[in-house]
């Protein structure tokens with residue numbers, strides 16, 4: 001009994017150490033949020049004798065993977081033969097834009113590999129682990145698996161569900177309206193404070209596309225870019241079956257790539273403005289999501305208006321909802337979408353309340 005107890009403690013202790021380093025991998029990987037598409041975010045740590053001797057993360061598709069950056073950062077490469085390499089996602093085993101990371105690990109004779117989670121991409125999906133095991137490497141899989149999945153929720157949704165990760169986002173007044181009934185100018189009426197609006201621009205740099213309905217473009221003439229945060233602008237997407245949005249709309253000025261879902265093409269098609277023709281008599285939301293998947297888009301932030309958001313809610317095609325509740329009442333206007341009974345995480349950004357709900361376990 002005494003020996004079992006000791007063994008149990010030893011195992012527990014080991015798992016905690018693995019978790020500590022995989023947690024660091026996740027931290028490193030998060031630096032790539034918004035810049036690694038279509039690749040996942042990955043972090044890597046190399047440990048020798050209880051000390052981190054190398055670290056790296058994947059920064060951009062086409063550039064070195066996390067494992068390569070971590071190995072390159074090790075000063076004394078002779079230590080690799082006695083080290084453990086931790087990586088938040090299974091190392092790749094295929095030739096893509098860069099050579100397989102499994103080959104690098106094997107070539108450097110690293111004897112132990114600890115992996116957060118298996119790669120869902122069918123080009124990898126366990127083949128990396130198999131290759132490492134066949135090379136005689138000790139492989140541990142499934143450390144902080146849930147956190148590693150959450151890190152790459154967009155990538156996992158894309159590969160497992162064959163659709164982009166879908167985020168609903170809107171701002172509503174204190175009394176539940178997303179816009180006043182009458183507008184004096186063709187621009188948004190702000191409900192939230194400057195910090196909340198800047199946060200939304202940060203969010204836009206994290207997602208591959210931003211989607212709105214026709215009426216929002218007509219009423220607000222939005223740019224749909226991320227001008228208040230450093231990072232990539234998402235691809236603009238508009239549901240515009242009858243091509244009602246005006247030619248001079250800011251989203252058609254080619255400053256960002258835009259996809260228009262419509263019944264027919266018009267002369268508005270040009271560089272950076274693409275038409276996708278769908279059947280508006282059938283499941284519109286499903287067709288849009290399928291087409292965006294075919295465009296290799298892994299995530300979409302859906303920013304309104306009410307009708308557009310509600311159609312995604314009704315199709316139950318959403319993963320996350322982020323709702324700001326401002327501090328001013330409108331008394332009348334366009335009602336906020338109805339999400340139904342959901343659990344929310346809540347926080348405050350100044351006087352604005354931010355509610356976040358997830359539609360997955």
Ligand SMILES: NC(=O)c1ccc[n+]([C@@H]2O[C@H](COP(=O)([O-])OP(=O)(O)OC[C@H]3O[C@@H](n4cnc5c(N)ncnc54)[C@H](OP(=O)(O)O)[C@@H]3O)[C@@H](O)[C@H]2O)c1
Pocket residue numbers: 169170171172177178179188189191212213214215216217219220239240241242243244280284285303304305306307308309311334
């Ligand atoms: N507070 C906020 O967070 C926020 C965010 C965005 C917008 N807004 C406000 O919301 C207002 C617009 O909202 P809204 O509900 O009237 O309009 P909307 O959702 O922006 O646009 C509705 C139009 O988009 C097309 N559409 C949307 N979903 C569709 C679907 N499932 N299938 C086919 N077509 C679809 C249809 O165009 P067709 O009629 O041409 O077929 C529909 O009439 C604006 O005043 C804007 O200021 C507020």
